[in-house]
Amino acid sequence: xxxTDKCDLSKEMLLAFSDxxxxxxxxxxxxxxxxxxxxxxxAGLSDEEAELIExxxxxxxxxxxxxxxxxxxxxxxESS
Numbered sequence: 001x002x003x004t005d006k007c008d009l010s011k012e013m014l015l016a017f018s019d020x021x022x023x024x025x026x027x028x029x030x031x032x033x034x035x036x037x038x039x040x041x042x043a044g045l046s047d048e049e050a051e052l053i054e055x056x057x058x059x060x061x062x063x064x065x066x067x068x069x070x071x072x073x074x075x076x077x078e079s080s
Contacts, residue, residue: 018025023035040050056064 014025014028017028021028024032024037026032027035040047045053056067059067
């Protein structure tokens with residue numbers, strides 16, 4: 001029935017298909033041609049770097065700006 005667009009795909013079924021075929025849910029839904037996002041290791045990130053990115057992305061914009069200013073200030077001090 002999924003093939004004929006006559007049935008809605010539940011979240012649970014979408015996740016089951018994603019796990020079974022080892023692809024992203026976006027790939028199943030046709031939103032991307034990329035079957036699976038690269039792992040942190042494939043992207044060259046340590047666990048700490050990946051965690052930092054997740055924390056940064058989930059922070060409010062003002063906190064993101066403040067964090068960038070702190071890092072930029074630290075980089076300027078180290079360059080001197």
